[in-house]
Amino acid sequence: MNPILETASISKQYSKGRGVYDVSLQLFEGDVYGLLGPNGAGKTTFLKLITGLIHPDSGGIQLFGVNLKEQFAQGIQHVGCMIESADFHDFLSAEQYLQLVARFYPSIERKQIDELLETVGLYTYRKERIKGYSTGMKQKLALAAAVLPRPKLAILDEPTNGLDIEGTVMFRSLVKRLSEEKRMSFIISSHMIHELEQLCNRVGIVLKGRLHKEGYVDELLQSNQSLEQFYIEELQLAKEVSARA
């Protein structure tokens, strides 16, 4: 099976040696891939690189079989994303915003917008201006906008930030449904490790800009009590190795 996303040794260096280094990752259709890592590890930078929001200093990115740099429009057409805090035109309502998104995708029907607003819990507030929305409500709208066109791949950066408990449960069931019924693939960066344990088939740990370790969740759970235990032990090991170096 060909990967839908493939990064070949991509690097992006910011000042003070921060950024992303030499990351090679493959994502396959149906994967729900969780990206874990401490604050400042480079997860958002990686997600920005694979959506073309920033460009790598070196290395290549293939999205759906095309080189992202050379054929950006073709590569990105199957991708939905929410990266960093949601930013909207405040004077629009949620309904108007999703209608705006839908204008770029002729196949989206009106009822899909209503259904999605209902699913994410914004239907009651659909005609209110986004300006008055809470952080969690904006986050729900960003999630709805990312999946509305039914992309083949959704790239979600800390999607449960600011969501209430019900919202977190909704998020989990939405991702499960879209991956199982529509074969949608996901790459999700999150600190909610219990959430990722339930959702993902694969995870990767980013440490100091490098893809430190990857694995299949079911295999990791055979030798670890939980993903959290695995993650904490990996961090501890990495600290010991770096202290010895």
Ligand SMILES: Nc1ncnc2c1ncn2[C@@H]1O[C@H](COP(=O)(O)OP(=O)(O)OP(=O)(O)O)[C@@H](O)[C@H]1O
């Ligand atoms: N535009 C920028 N200019 C300079 N440094 C940056 C820039 N963007 C990010 N960085 C730095 O690069 C590193 C990685 O940042 P990034 O946002 O990718 O981390 P992250 O893993 O997503 O963190 P968090 O979990 O806190 O969201 C951090 O040290 C950050 O300060």
